[in-house]
Amino acid sequence: MKISKINRYLLFAGLALFLIFGHARADGNTLNVFPERIVLNLTQTPYNSQAVTWRTQKMGTSPRAQIIRVSEFSSLESTPKIFSARTSAVDLDKKTTVYHHSVVFNSLEPNVLYAYRVGDDQHFSEWNQFITASEKLKSFTFLYFGDIQNQIQSMCSRVFRTAFQKQPDAGFWLFAGDMVDNGDDDKEWKEFFNAMGWIPRTIPLMLLPGNHEYPDRRFIPLEDYKISKLWRPHFTLPENGPKDLEETVFSFEYQGVCFVMLNGNELIEKQAKWLEKILSKNRQHWVIVSIHQPVYSISKRRNRTDFQKFFVPVFDRFSVDLVLQGHDHAYSRTFPLRNNQRVPDKEKGTVYVISIAGPKFYPISSRYDHLMAKTGSREPLFQSIRVDADTLHYTSYNIMKQVYDSFEIHK
Structure with missing residues (x-):
């Protein structure tokens, strides 16, 4: 069967649109539970603790954060410490509810570089880093x-x-x-x-x-x-x-x-x-x-x-x-x-x-x-x-x- 140039163009355009919007729908489902708006905040004592907050558009199965000293991160025997998140549902309007999660990493050591990530069973953020403050006066x-x-x-x-x-x-x-x-x-x-x-x-x-x-x-x-x-x-x-x-x-x-x-x-x-x-x-x-x-x-x-x-x-x-x-x-x-x-x-x-x-x-x-x-x-x-x-x-x-x-x- 012969396909005219116009029909070939329409067929190609339709396939492209299908791939684009189909992919967008799939990504949209993933993004609903993928961590966004991740932000660190200092605590009252930033030499031994650190706060992190993030948002998801859909409630995950077990929101939590993982943390490990960077000096131990490459060790095969080391495992990150896990902190369960506090979660609050926020209604943006009558149709939209989002979920904000927060963790305070405690019992940290002063002046140490840590790696952390946030998420749940299937969707974690990338690993990020922060350094704790010194406990003493330091420039x-x-x-x-x-x-x-x-x-x-x-x-x-x-x-x-x-x-x-x-x-x-x-x-x-x-x-x-x-x-x-x-x-x-x-x-x-x-x-x-x-x-x-x-x-x-x-x-x-x-x-x-x-x-x-x-x-x-x-x-x-x-x-x-x-x-x-x-x-x-x-x-x-x-x-x-x-x-x-x-x-x-x-x-x-x-x-x-x-x-x-x-x-x-x-x-x-x-x-x-x-x-x-x-x-x-x-x-x-x-x-x-x-x-x-x-x-x-x-x-x-x-x-x-x-x-x-x-x-x-x-x-x-x-x-x-x-x-x-x-x-x-x-x-x-x-x-x-x-x-x-x-x-x-x-x-x-x-x-x-x-x-x-x-x-x-x-x-x-x-x-x-x-x-x-x-x-x-x-x-x-x-x-x-x-x-x-x-x-x-x-x-x-x-x-x-x-x-x-x-x-x-x-x-």
Whole structure:
């Protein structure tokens, strides 16, 4: 039987479409239970434990994680340790339910490289690696990012990749809120994880919520003003914060630094009392605080001053070294401050930084110019912060890896 050229073309096209869509359906079934959005988070004691969270679109048979020291990984006699996962079902809409799984690896050894993977009986992720922190004061570097929020995958991917190229051995990445524009929109979280790629599988992320991880308080009843239902399922963060604020307010210690993550969206007075208790017991050499909304706002759009009333006296009393912020979609760094004033040269004070990692920018006010060492706008940035025994080295970079700002704090 003769087949015309047109019929041959149609036959070939039909076969190609069958193979493409048939394969897609098969892959789709596999992807439903294959781990995605894998992310490491530090625990309160990152020298002996590590948290990992992941998601599947379908519930597997036995969600779990495996871990082994890298030095033992090639040994035929060694077997990974198994940790069963905690699983929560999250309804994205009336038709779609996804499953988030979390594990905290405990009883780890300080300053050791580990390999791990997550999954279930039939579908495991690739093996990834992380290194635990040292139990003692030891030099390290971490990266700090301001707001991302918009054009997450298309634009902010460049910032993340440039940051990784510049500082591939960072201990962790700290995000000061507004990772997305709408915290309840799962498509935006998908963009965030796509933009990050495999980075959070090997470098832990420490995140705090911005106002965009909450609903817009102008349009909802007060009782509905709660953090996005997607926040806690996506991340496994320390739960040592005040009641009702767990995993949005917390502290952790890392190689001589006490880090405190605050939530500028609710219960400020309650956090101030908790902060005082945390810092009164602190025995670490350095103290770094992060909060999304600024203490000294440089935006023309707003000027919130309640943090100056509730937080600044605590910062001053316990000699907080550095406060990392976002929200204003611009850049600023203060001189060392105490009691809302610039301190004389060589005296102890707190430096307050605001930064921006995304492509959305606001005009700058001159309101606090007398407190500012540097201000700027309209440029995505990331910050590398190296902490040594007696010096904190801070460097802000633009997307071309050029130094935008730098300073040091000496003990």
